Amino acid sequence: MKKPTPFTRRVSRLAKGAVLALAASTLAAPVVSAQERDSFKLAWSIYAGWIPWLYIDESGIMKKWADKYDIEVEIVQINDYIESINQYTAGQFDGVVATSMDALSIPAAGGVDTTALIVGDYSNGNDGLVMKDSTNVADLKGQQVNLVELSVSHYLLARALDSVGLRERDVTVVNTGDADIVAAFNTSGVRNVVTWNPLLDDVASVPGANRVFDSSMIPGHIKDLTIVNTATLAANPALGKALTGAWFELMAVLGTDSEEGQKARAFLGEASGTDQAGYEAQLAGMQMFWQAADALAFIASPEAVEAMDSVREFSFDKGLLGEGAPSADFVGISFPNGVTLGDSANIRLRFDPSYMQMAADGAL
Template sequence: MNRRIIGAICLVAVLLVTGLAPARAAERPTIKIGWSIYVGFMPLVYMEKSGILKKWGDKYNVDLKVTLVNDYVGSINQFIGGDLDIVTVAGMDGLTMPAAGGVDTTLFMIGDYSNGNDVLLSKKAGSVKELKGQTVDLVQFSVSHYLLQRALVKNGMTGLGDVKTVNISDADIASAYLTSPDVTNVASWKPMTDDMIKGVPGTKVLFTSQEIPGEIMDVFITKTATMKAHPEAIKALAGAWYEALGILSGNDAKAKDMREVMAAGMGTDVAGFESQEATTHFFKTAKEASDFLTAASTKEIWDNIRTFSFEQGLFGQGATSKDDVGISFPDGSVLGNTANVKLRVNDDITALAAAGKL
């Protein structure tokens, strides 16, 4: 399942599980890292194949086991249940699934944000404002739903109440737009939106995630107890990640090889990978990532995310306010309930990487 699908699936009871599920050998722990196929997570494939991950694991005397989970939501549920120690997620999902479900969760590294991968399209409307009163097809409670809300608000409208939304699966949305005259407006993501634009002449791009930089982010999360018990594993993963991103930043033979490996992992060619890479903002240095995690504007982003999440019922039936779930930040400040902090945006390891201390 695509990493962009959240929502209805996260409106289930989750178990509060702390620590690491399997027994660990004290001398060399094994840390299980779950991920699903998405352009922003593909460096993990190269890290494993190239030996970079093993090299950093050896440095910190830890085994980092990377596991591809084909079902994105399933990967988060495995994390919640204790079968995975670390998982890659869209930032909003880290809040609405483990954190809102009661799991004390730490966001310790950001990989990228969508910088045009998520798109609002129309066959007829010439602007976002012209969508008022119209129907928009999308995957309900996904980042596409969030994108639509932000598009409406940023164009002077009140929000989702100005339009009608129809829930449609990610498997069906492209074909519906291409074949059904009744489907005139959609919010979706690449590569499906590329097919829609090519297949329906005159399609207008009304809004993209490039207009909300940083808001649709992809991150690494772990349980706070794991973060405290195994900082060496987090350091090893961060060291490997930024070494790989350093290679991706280049134009030499190693960078070419890395793109070929990642493209193959996605089941596409290099051109297909680069098309999505072009609209994905990778944090290619730890300094840039650290600056983002500690910026005042990042708190504003999380306030937008938690507001949308609460209004859509993604905090669960018992939630009475967007403040019910506390979100803490590197400067010690908290959005929401200080007595119920369940998502911790943590810059400690990224800052070490930025300072060259890993």
């Protein structure tokens, strides 16, 4: 198996014209009801919170759950994260892994009604701001900050600046690819970077570096999801049951010290280009939902709604909802218990707890 670097996640960026063209073509297309089917495809890309799908596939867990519901589920690795979401949005996959920000800004903003089937985790320290020779975010005023523009790193910077009363206009953002950011920080001219693990640990180890703000200070804002097409799910509930059952079967052991849990972590560490200890270090920077009940409690909380409200405002401010979006309310987002953000007549991103509830109840 080809092993790409384990940090090819979270670049919430398409060329602006491509976003708008995709949205226009999607919204202009006639609405077609999804058909009942027995074969489905899920795309995933390398990141600690998503690579469990590889183990689910190769261990036979997915086949077991698919057989239970008399369907087939093909799990496909796509090395380009954004391309995987583009392909899902274009209808080439029935589901894909994505951050909540990217689920909103690409398929949902493009008119594809999308359901967050599984809320797997949120970043709890795996994303952070590192500064040289300073421990105060306020010292960023007038300085340059290197990061992947329009990614979750950009969002984290916005929240860090907000925490000390600054705005993005008070700094200069320098767009820097994730493959280049560690080398850049090792030069004298780059003083401040925002990135994610394992790059975050690398830059934080540079002499004089200080990790001054990270995602543990904004819990729940950077969520990792498995999303599926809403119409496909409605016509094929077996898909939702099989995917959710398979995911939480692995989660029940992945976070334990059992022999099976350690075997799975060792496998996933090697598959992501590190080892068991390296993979466990990445897990330590995440709030994993090992049990479906924990994911349910989180996504139904006021904190989860407030976090998504912040994400949608950022997405609108950066033009990620498209030129046709007059406000952050353009795309409706639904949560459990009847809570809705934005236009309730244009809901395109749904945090549907139904299948995770079945998992929690042992009803799958």
